[in-house]
Amino acid sequence: MQTWVFAEEIEGAPASLALEMLSKARTFGGDLAAVYLGAGSESAFATLGAHGATRVFHLVPGATLPTAAAAAALAGLVEAHQPDLLLFGVTFTDRDVAGRLSARLDRPVLASIVEIIIDGDAVQVVSEILGGTTLIDTAYRGPKPWIGIVRPKSFAAEAGAPSAPEVIPVALPDAGHAGEAAVLERHVEVSEGPDLEKAAIVVTAGRGVGGSEKMASLNELAGLLGAALGGTRAVVDAGWLPYNTQVGQTGKTVRPNVYIAAGVSGAMQHLVGMKDSGTIIAVNKDEEAPIFRVADLGIVGDLHKVLPKLVEELKARR
Amino acid sequence: MGPLSHTGSAMKIAVCVKQIPDPNTPYALDPVTHFVERPQDQVLDDTDRYGVEVALQLAEATGGTVTLVSMCPAGNLQGIRQALAMGANRAVIVNDPALRGSGALVTAKVLAAVLRKEEPDLVITGTESTDGYTGVVPQQVAELLGLPSLTFARKVTQADGKIRIERLTANGYEVVESALPALLSVTSGVVEPRYPTFKGIMAAKTKPVEQPTAADLGFDPGQVGPAGSAQEIVGVRAAPERGAGRKVVDEGEAHLEIVRLLEQVKVI
DSSP: OEEEEEEEEETTEEOHHHHHHHHHHHTTOSEEEEEEESSOOHHHHHHHHHTTOSEEEEEOOOSBOOHHHHHHHHHHHHHHHOOSEEEEESSHHHHHHHHHHHHHHTOOEEEEEEEEEEETTEEEEEEEETTTTEEEEEEEOSSSOEEEEEOTTSSOOOOOSOOOOEEEEEOOOOOGGGGOOEEEEEEEOOOSSSOTTTOSEEEEEOGGGOSGGGOHHHHHHHHHHTOEEEEOHHHHHTTSSOGGGBBSSSSBOOOOSEEEEESOOOOHHHHTTTTTOSEEEEEESOTTOGGGGTOSEEEESOHHHHHHHHHHHHHHTO | OOOOOOOSSSOEEEEEOOEESOTTSOOOBOTTTOOBOOOSOOEEOTTHHHHHHHHHHHHHHHTOEEEEEEESOOTTOHHHHHHHHHTOOEEEEEOOGGGTTOOHHHHHHHHHHHHHHHOOSEEEEOSSOSSOOOOOHHHHHHHHHTOOEEEEEEEEEEETTEEEEEEEETTEEEEEEEESSEEEEEOTTSSOOOOOOHHHHHHHTTSOEEOOOTGGGTOOGGGSTGGGTTEEEEEEEEOOOOOOOEEEEOSSOHHHHHHHHHHHTTOO
């Protein structure tokens, strides 16, 4: 089994999801390579190596949106090296490259993967559908390579002994009109406080909070608990919190020890991003809110009454 | 297949939409085929209202037109009429039982076949459907048509025949600009979708809805449905449920329940 894992560079290092996929693919026991899209560095390649990649195909993006050209480059590499399985993550750029590559190679993509089962030459995956309420087992058929898109935090990233992989620079080909979209500006939106995806406690605001000016008790609670602040789709769409704080299908997947959902109804697209948290606490006025179906403790009540009292109580205990 | 050509300034826009079973009702999977059962009454996927709105705004700004393109069981066309009632001019729905159980790539090929005939300047999609789970159909369509994919747009503007977006990235956003033709996928925060007016709802009843079959578009039976999808669903099961815990109605002291639980799990 020859597996390739796509790894986008985020702030100078491979995306954590890529390291999770490499760690899983290392257990397949075959040949393992990373396809790295970014400026690249010794330390980035070493990180890929420590997670099992023995080879790194290094693609350097230019001033255009690299997704079409990266798919074209990958198609060429696939023809030359004949890998069996190509893994991508449920992230913006990964999805773009995986989708375009699939159409280019005429191969299917299976997505929302949470488990991969290798049986000799066959590959079967488990995907979460309908907001994670249903699991579906799908087997790839037809010619290889097979393409999969993996959900974050499905596998643990485990670094092994340091090793320097062989790095093979790959020029991005001219993808014609499809590759001509120009990237004019890049903006990093910095969130204050702990990293949402790594925090032990997450406090999430839902539509029920009612407005960006009504976030004070949530902010205070997050501060007191050392928690990261997250938002539902409705909240980031409304601009109450930046987009990179979104928890759910399109946003981040979190698995903290404690998840506190304030004014969150619990739509399927949200539950899929947080249902594997350790302890879930929900405060919502609507006693029928679906979030209560996954909450260990559900408070039916006004969050603007419950949270300020909670904040005062926590302060009193300091 | 080369890129679609852009002619004139009136923007010809195609929006890919989907009607789905009402998400507020529990979904049923056929126990034998494992396909989602599709009732006659289906609703416009809520996430598609944003693409329709962006299309209408761009069409209004340039004196253009909006065509809905879909591959779905037509049922009574309720969901498609919702989008027509918002103001789209017409719809092309590929409605064919042979397409049941098609994977994402087959869906993309069918949509691309319609779009090749339509020759739009701009193709607009959502980022993923509410009931599906692949989220790659827009990118596949773009590749099949040789178009740039301006994906995950949270803001869209146009000027001088170019489209400019703010594209979500892992740690923020980037400003991306492309000449037409192009494909655009929009997030659900991009605009505030309009509600259909009474006049719009009445007009939608008589707007043209073409319903070609897969064969009309040149597909053989072996190229579509499960046979053409190179993947086989071998099992479906409920995910292990996380049992609901205690529910407490706040009568002024419920915050103490939270304190006790936080103590119990040793975070305070």
